[in-house]
Amino acid sequence: GIITIGFGLLTLLFLTASPDTASWLSERERQIVVLTNEADRALKAHEGFSRAQITSAFTDPRTYLWGLAYFANYIPVYSVVLSLPTVVAGLGHTGTGATVMAVWPYFVGFxxxxxxxxxxxxxxxxxxxxxxPIGVVMVALVVLIAETDDTVRYGMFFLVMFMFVPISTMWSWLAQNVAGSNKRAAATGLVFSMGNLGGIASGWIYSAEWAPRFVPGHAINLACYAVALVAGACLWWSYRRDNRLRDRAEGIERGVSVYQRRKGLLGEDLGDLGDK
Structure with missing residues (x-):
């Protein structure tokens, strides 16, 4: 609680009221944020409820690919740390000492x-x-499967904490590639719901009978990350292909930066970037 309150007080110093007064942004960065916000407001000003956009969220195959990626990422996030207390106990820690040892990897994740x-x-x-980060976690899981020394296994949990990075990255990646506020809202809710089903599955992965090494549980999570990696690669390829087709249609040459591509685009034109 004290740490949370402390970070809350720090926001008084660093969380500014608007981009115009953000001293930690350069002048160019402030202009980019201001123009982006103006474009977003220009789009939303004339964009009301759209049944077609919401339907599009449910019929777009990429929405379900996002859901699969989120589901496959969230199963390990919910479950892999269930084996950490066993490793800490194997190092001889109990009570408060065990709790402290279990907390340090989370600081790294933060x-x-x-x-x-x-x-x-x-x-x-x-x-x-x-x-x-998914690759890093997969390496850590392989070591957890193969290694018997609890000191090494405990060290691997610091690498396992890379698992939080793909989850946080996904939300900005998703939001930037689903155009139309109605479709974005519907797709985000659907993907979030699909992903959190991983919480149900995660409770069955680390069975007590597999202790103390939990090899089957780590193997299942390794397979989940393989699925997540393939799903993410498919999404990346899909959007990359769409952007190339769009650039070709607009006569934009390769090598032109994203900022040059977006120069002069406002409202609906900017909002449609990244979506079909």
């Missing part, structure tokens, strides 16, 4: 999410921020 948020905002490359 820092990783903040760092990934900064880098993905600065350089984009959503798929890279999605795929690389």
């Amino acid at each position: 820092a990783l999410v903040l760092g990934a948020g900064w880098t993905t905002d600065r350089w984009g490359a959503r798929f890279v921020h999605y795929a690389v």
Whole structure:
């Protein structure tokens, strides 16, 4: 609670009322944020309820691909840490000491999410921020399956905390590639609902009879991440193909930056970027 209150107080210093007064943004970054917000407001000003957009969210195959990716990511997020207390106990820690040892990996996860948020905002490359952390977690799961030393296994949980990065990356990636506020709202709700079904499945993965190594549980999560990686790669390829077709139709040459592509686009034109 004290840590939460402390971060809340820090927001008084860093959370500004508008982009115009954000001292931690450069002048160019402030202009980008202001223009983007104006474009979004211009689009929403004449965009009311649209049954067609909502229907599109439910009929677009990519919505279900997003749901599969989220589902496959969330099963490990809910379940893999269930084996951490057993590893901590194997190191000889009990009571408060065990609790403290179980908390440290989460601090690393917290820092990783903040760092990934900064880098993905600065350089984009959503798929890279999605795929690389999944690869790191998959390596950690392989080690957890093969290794018997609890010290090594405990260390792997610091790498397992990369699992929070793809989840946070997915939401910005999804929101930026589903156009129309109605479709975006419907797709986000549907994907979130599909993904959270992983919480139901996760409760059955780490059975007590598989303790203390939980090899079958780690293997299931490894398979989940393989599915998540394939689903993410399909989404990346799909949007990349659409963008190339759109650029070709608009006569935009390869090598032109995304900022040059969007120059002069407002309202509906900007809102349709990334969607079919």
